Amino acid sequence: MSSIKKLAGQTLWYGLPTIGSRFLGYILNFSLSFIYQAADTADLTQIYAIVPFINILFTYGVETSYFRFSKEMDxxxxxxxxxxxxxxxxxLFSAILLLFSQSLANAALMPDHPEYFIWLTxxxxxxxxxxLPFAKLRQEGRPRKYAFVRIAGITINVLVVVFFIGVCPQIEKKNPGSFWLLMYDPSIGIGYYLIGNVAGSxxxxLLLWKEWISFKFNFDGKLWKQAMKYAYPLIIVGLGGMVNEMISRLVYQHVVTLPPAExxxxxxxxxxxxxxxxxxxIFIQMFRLAAEPFFFNQSKEDNAKKTYARVMKFFVIACCCMFxxxxxxxxxxxxxxxIKFKEYGEGIHIVPILAMGSVFLGIYYNLSIWYKLTDRNLFGAAITIAGAVITVLLNIWWIPRFGFTGSAWATFTCYAFMMTTSYLLGQKFYRIPYAKxxxxSYLVLSAVIFxxxxxxxxxxxxxxxxxSTAIVLLVAFLWFMANVERKEFQQFPVIGRFFQPPPPKSAN
Known part of the structure; x- marks a missing residue:
C-alpha cells in the first residue's frame, strides 16, 4: 500500500498546481462564452486545436524517453x-512556422489574421x-518548484488577458487618453487570449532558466539514436491522440453542410x-504527471502488476465520480x-457523451503502461492510428448528418475502441490482474445513475x-463505493480513519 500512498502523494503534489493552472486556464477559456458570441470564438477554437499537433512534432517524445532512460543511463x-x-x-521548426504563417492562416480560413500564427509560434x-526542464523537476522529485512555475505562468496569462479584454475597454470608455491604453489596440480583440498565453509561456x-542553462552542449549520437528509436512511435501515438481529441473542431467548418456563418x-x-x-x-492530466515516472520506477518491484491493478481501480472510481x-x-x-448567450445551451446534450469518452481515454492511458514497459511502442502507435482513422471517418460521415452530436459520438466510439483494444493486447503481452x-460494473452503474x-x-x-435528486444520487453512489471498497479506503492516509470499524464495546 505504501507505493499507492506514494502515487497519491505525488498526484497531489503535481496535480494541485496542474488543477490550479488548468482550472484558471479553463475559466479563462470558459469566459469566452460570456464575452463573445459563438461565431466570434471559432477562430480561437481552431488555433488552440492546432497547438497540440505542433507541440507533439516539436517535442517528439523526448519527455517519455528521458523518464525511460534516466534510470539506466548517465x-x-x-x-x-x-x-x-x-x-x-x-x-528550425519555429522558423518554418514563421515563414509560412500567412499560408497557414489561409488554410485555416482566417486569412486576415496571420499574426495569430506568429503568436502561436x-x-x-x-x-x-x-x-525537459519540467521533466527534470519531476524525475528529481522537486514538486514545489514545479508547482510554483506552473501556477506563476498561468497567473500571468490570466492577468494579461483580464487587463486587455476586461479592464482596457472600460478605461477606454471612461478615459480615452489614459496612459494604460498606450499598449492597447481594440482591433486585436480576441487575439489578446493568445498574447496572454505568450506572456505566460x-x-x-524564465522561471526555469536555472534548469535550462544547467545543460551543456554535449551530444552523444549513439544515445540520441537509442532514445529516438524508443520515442518515434510515441510521436505517432501523440499525433493520433490529438487527431482523436482535436480533429472534430479542425474539420467541422469544412465538412458540415451549412452556410459559413452558421x-x-x-x-x-x-x-x-x-x-x-x-x-x-484535467484530472487525467494531473494523474499522468505523477503516474508516468511512478510506473517506470515501480516496474522492477515484485508486486508491480498488482500495484498497477489497484491503481486502475482507484482511477476508475475517481473518474466515475467526476462523470x-x-x-x-x-x-x-x-x-x-x-447566462449571456442562450445559444450555447443548444449543445449541452453532448457533454455526458464526451465526458464518458474522456473516462475511456483515461483508462486507455492507464492501460498503455504495458507497451511502454515492454518497449512495444509500435503497438501503441498502431492502436492510436486505428483510433484516428475511426475518428476521421466517423466525423466526415456523421457531422454532415448530425452536426456536433455526431462528432461527440465519434469521439466516444474511438476512445471505447482504443480502451478495449489496448486491454486485450496488454493481457496478451503483459498480463495485469485488473478487476475487470x-x-x-462501476462504469455501468455510473451510466445507469445518470x-x-x-x-x-x-x-x-x-x-x-x-x-436535489442529483445530490441524493451522488451521495448514494459514494456511499455504495465506500462500503464496497471499505477495506481499501481504510489503508489510505487522512481519509482512512473515516472507514475504520467502530471499536468493540467494552463488557459491563
Whole structure:
C-alpha cells in the first residue's frame, strides 16, 4: 500500500498546481462564452486545436524517453543530449512556422489574421524549451518548484488577458487618453487570449532558466539514436491522440453542410460545451504527471502488476465520480453557460457523451503502461492510428448528418475502441490482474445513475428538483463505493480513519 500512498502523494503534489493552472486556464477559456458570441470564438477554437499537433512534432517524445532512460543511463549525458536535440529542432521548426504563417492562416480560413500564427509560434517555441526542464523537476522529485512555475505562468496569462479584454475597454470608455491604453489596440480583440498565453509561456521559461542553462552542449549520437528509436512511435501515438481529441473542431467548418456563418456559430457552441467535459481531462492530466515516472520506477518491484491493478481501480472510481458530478449537475452547468448567450445551451446534450469518452481515454492511458514497459511502442502507435482513422471517418460521415452530436459520438466510439483494444493486447503481452468485472460494473452503474436522473428530470422539469435528486444520487453512489471498497479506503492516509470499524464495546 505504501507505493499507492506514494502515487497519491505525488498526484497531489503535481496535480494541485496542474488543477490550479488548468482550472484558471479553463475559466479563462470558459469566459469566452460570456464575452463573445459563438461565431466570434471559432477562430480561437481552431488555433488552440492546432497547438497540440505542433507541440507533439516539436517535442517528439523526448519527455517519455528521458523518464525511460534516466534510470539506466548517465542522467547528465542524457539531459544534455536531448536538450541539444530539442533546442536545434525548435529553432528550425519555429522558423518554418514563421515563414509560412500567412499560408497557414489561409488554410485555416482566417486569412486576415496571420499574426495569430506568429503568436502561436512564440507560445510553442517557449513551451517546447520548457519541456525537459519540467521533466527534470519531476524525475528529481522537486514538486514545489514545479508547482510554483506552473501556477506563476498561468497567473500571468490570466492577468494579461483580464487587463486587455476586461479592464482596457472600460478605461477606454471612461478615459480615452489614459496612459494604460498606450499598449492597447481594440482591433486585436480576441487575439489578446493568445498574447496572454505568450506572456505566460515566457514567464514559465524564465522561471526555469536555472534548469535550462544547467545543460551543456554535449551530444552523444549513439544515445540520441537509442532514445529516438524508443520515442518515434510515441510521436505517432501523440499525433493520433490529438487527431482523436482535436480533429472534430479542425474539420467541422469544412465538412458540415451549412452556410459559413452558421458553421462558425455551431463550432463555437460545440467548443464551449466540449470544455465542460475537459474537467475530466484535467484530472487525467494531473494523474499522468505523477503516474508516468511512478510506473517506470515501480516496474522492477515484485508486486508491480498488482500495484498497477489497484491503481486502475482507484482511477476508475475517481473518474466515475467526476462523470457523475458533470452528468448529474448538467442543468446547473447549462444555467451558467447560457447566462449571456442562450445559444450555447443548444449543445449541452453532448457533454455526458464526451465526458464518458474522456473516462475511456483515461483508462486507455492507464492501460498503455504495458507497451511502454515492454518497449512495444509500435503497438501503441498502431492502436492510436486505428483510433484516428475511426475518428476521421466517423466525423466526415456523421457531422454532415448530425452536426456536433455526431462528432461527440465519434469521439466516444474511438476512445471505447482504443480502451478495449489496448486491454486485450496488454493481457496478451503483459498480463495485469485488473478487476475487470468490478471496474465494468462501476462504469455501468455510473451510466445507469445518470440516465435515472435524466428520466426523473423529464417527469418533473425543475432546476431545484434536478439539483436535489442529483445530490441524493451522488451521495448514494459514494456511499455504495465506500462500503464496497471499505477495506481499501481504510489503508489510505487522512481519509482512512473515516472507514475504520467502530471499536468493540467494552463488557459491563
Amino acid at each position: 542522467k547528465d549525458r542524457l539531459y544534455n543530449t536531448l536538450n541539444v536535440s530539442i533546442f536545434t529542432t525548435t529553432i 512564440g507560445i510553442i517555441f517557449l513551451d517546447t524549451l520548457a519541456t 515566457a514567464t514559465t521559461f 458553421a462558425k456559430r455551431q463550432l463555437g457552441i460545440f467548443a464551449a460545451n466540449y470544455r465542460l467535459a475537459v474537467l475530466i481531462t 457523475l458530478v458533470i452528468g448529474l449537475f448538467l442543468d446547473v452547468f447549462k444555467e451558467i453557460l447560457t 468485472k468490478k471496474l465494468l 440516465f435515472l436522473h435524466r428520466a426523473l428530470g423529464m417527469l418533473y422539469a425543475n432546476i431545484y428538483f434536478s439539483i
